[in-house]
Amino acid sequence: MLEVRSQLSTCAKRRAANACTTCGARAFSVCGSLSPEDLEGLDAIADRAQMTTGETLMRQGDAAGHVFNITSGSVRVFKLLPDGRRQITGFLFAGDFVGLGSGDTHAFSAEAIEPTTVCRFRKAEYWALIRQRPSLEAALLDRATHELAAAQDQMLLLGRKTARERVASFLLDLPDRDPIRTVDSNEVRLSMTRAEIADYLGLTIETISRELTKMKTAGIIHMVSLNEIRIDQPERLRAVADGLDHAAERR
Amino acid sequence: MLEVRSQLSTCAKRRAANACTTCGARAFSVCGSLSPEDLEGLDAIADRAQMTTGETLMRQGDAAGHVFNITSGSVRVFKLLPDGRRQITGFLFAGDFVGLGSGDTHAFSAEAIEPTTVCRFRKAEYWALIRQRPSLEAALLDRATHELAAAQDQMLLLGRKTARERVASFLLDLPDRDPIRTVDSNEVRLSMTRAEIADYLGLTIETISRELTKMKTAGIIHMVSLNEIRIDQPERLRAVADGLDHAAERR
């Protein structure tokens, strides 16, 4: 248990140290602005779990009994249509919380997409703690506000951006979210598969693949490895993401 | 000022009386769960404004100086791309709040889409009040959670639903949001134009028009007037919205 507690604290403190203004992962989370006392309060009621790739944290419609904090790894949050179509509404990384929300069933599913460790809280205890600590509640509200802003950006992307613009936006925004890659935001680590990117951007794997190829041949990016992309022309990628690059329109 | 205060209270109380579980307008708002004391606290710092159709409450990028509460009418919240493409991220109605969020500039624009009255609060005073009243903060957090859930639903819609499914979902969800039409949820009042519906659903006006026509000829809905739709077969519309109606696929 000691190990658990220190892990949570370390992780949360690391996130807190980041200038956490834009790290808007899509589901509920609290990354920064937690005081040491808040962290200790959380530690005291924490439980721990190791999750393998594909393992489920929570399933859409299930009773909402726990709140999770991710201490390492990555998680996908998604909703399903009855026929299996999937929309990933966000990726979560170390420091993010999942499973808040006042309903008694979860409105979405969450699964690990790589080996992931989480701290688990029983929801009742978690909320009891929050009610005692206004600073925690304020931090949650602030976090929710950021989430909502990020969700609005994503709606703009899904509703009005072209495939090319979506992929460009994704490459630019991802490093802000994934804490592993804050050193150089021009190196993008893709902890998710093409299928997951596709379901996040409302596209298909083939389209993702094709758009990445076009950007490669345009000299905007290149692949360091299959899951690591180097952005060679960040300004140009930004222009593409905002629909301003009319030069690179045709392959 | 007396009139203002009573208006706000009345409105907020009416919303509070509704079972406010699903009234998830897309931007920040607090509709229910406000205690009488909270309402009085709000009233004390409220200011008032009348807005005509098309008038701006706030503009994307502007300094965020005020928080608004809508007392009557409808408001569109949207984001723009540099080339003018627009995504409406939500419609707000009586009882909803706009302009919360911790940034010092607004991340979106908001405009009245019909004659609308709002109560205005200076943001600093508003937050000062909230900090004093944990119950208000809790209500806001709860509201934010609902907003976030609604935003995730909208991402599913924008990323993975067909035009037909989007329009069907829209018709079903709108009455839950607009407090004017809670009496009979099978009568849908459209306080927005086709262009606004299109920009909300990530489609064009032509597609909206065509899909409505198809639903009319399929006998699922009919127009009471240009801005009033009667849902004749709610279950069927629900099935269409969830992608389950394979009968009505072809006109």
Place this chain on the structure above:
DNA sequence: CGCAGCCTTGACCATTATCAACGCTGGTGG
């Protein structure tokens, strides 16, 4: 070495956008 899973590429197709014309309605001014 071979297989499985993921990614890429190509050919073709379908959904929805675009462009265009027309109709309805409500307001204004002759």
Place this chain on the structure above:
DNA sequence: CCACCAGCGTTGATAATGGTCAAGGCTGCG
């Protein structure tokens, strides 16, 4: 009071973006 005009909505023809289907390649693991 009527005619015209502007704004919005509908419908049709055509085009294009992105999806579907299919084949083949790469990589890592047993």
